[in-house]
Amino acid sequence: MAAPTRREPLAFLPIAADGAPQTMSSVEIAHLTGKRHDHVMRDIKVMLDELQTPAPNFGGSYLGANRKQLPCFNLPRRECLILVSGYSVELRAKIIDRWEELEQASRRPPMDLNNPAHLRLLLANYVNDKMEMQAQIADLTPKAYALDRIATAEGSLCITDTAKTLQLQPKVLFAFLRSHRWIYGRVGNAGDVAYQDKLASGLLEHKTNMVHRSDGSEKVVTQCRVTPKGLARLAKELEPSVRAA
Numbered sequence: 001m002a003a004p005t006r007r008e009p010l011a012f013l014p015i016a017a018d019g020a021p022q023t024m025s026s027v028e029i030a031h032l033t034g035k036r037h038d039h040v041m042r043d044i045k046v047m048l049d050e051l052q053t054p055a056p057n058f059g060g061s062y063l064g065a066n067r068k069q070l071p072c073f074n075l076p077r078r079e080c081l082i083l084v085s086g087y088s089v090e091l092r093a094k095i096i097d098r099w100e101e102l103e104q105a106s107r108r109p110p111m112d113l114n115n116p117a118h119l120r121l122l123l124a125n126y127v128n129d130k131m132e133m134q135a136q137i138a139d140l141t142p143k144a145y146a147l148d149r150i151a152t153a154e155g156s157l158c159i160t161d162t163a164k165t166l167q168l169q170p171k172v173l174f175a176f177l178r179s180h181r182w183i184y185g186r187v188g189n190a191g192d193v194a195y196q197d198k199l200a201s202g203l204l205e206h207k208t209n210m211v212h213r214s215d216g217s218e219k220v221v222t223q224c225r226v227t228p229k230g231l232a233r234l235a236k237e238l239e240p241s242v243r244a245a
Helices: 026-033 037-050 077-084 089-107 116-151 159-165 170-179 196-200 228-241
Strands: 023-025 059-063 069-076 183-185 192-194 204-212 218-226
Touching: 023 026, 023 077, 023 089, 026 037, 026 069, 026 077, 026 089, 037 069, 037 077, 069 077, 077 089, 159 170, 159 218, 159 228, 170 183, 170 192, 192 196, 192 204, 192 218, 196 204, 218 228
Parallel strands: none
Antiparallel strands: 023 069, 059 069, 183 192, 204 218
16 A cells, blocks of 8 residues: 655644744654654754753653653754754755744634634544554554564673664663663672563573683683563663663
8 A cells, every 4th residue: 555645743733832932843853854863862962062051941752652751852943953054955954844834834823623624624634644653553563573573582692792783882782781770790790790680581691601711720701691582672772761862
């Protein structure tokens, strides 16, 4: 079945209250530019830092997967255009065109729900939104299936190889695992150790190897490794908490 014609969802048409500045969310910026939301969040944080503007001033949230509240930014026109000034001409044009739509929408009179023409328009928008949502679900289904396949695979990865698989710097993954109580350093142990609940749930495992020293002696080394189930969990939990950092 052919994909539905692309149309911006009504959810991306916020009308500012009287006296309140019009804003565009980082979710919509990612949607318009085709960039990953965590990358847009990262760019916004860098921009606000350079502008010496507190990030919480523009903080917001949106409903993500499983209706979970996730963080986002809501940018006024000035900050939004500063953000995309480093993007390509094509992407800047999309954002500028969108701002014109938002500003025109804010000047339109509210819909009269007693007007049949307005009701037909709302119904048409609802149908298009539902078709678009179904298309997005169809696009996400193979990804969910891939995660299920990963979770039931055999074998495990060291944390460095896990970071490469998740396309993260190893130090970022190590920091996440420590701050979220997956692993910890133990006195007298050169490597990291898994928390017992992560071992019990099958997210991590300890693998023992025998290392031969140059003097002919042997040493037992225990390595903390990420199981396929743990890899699948991390692929979900790292979006957007770490990737947006």
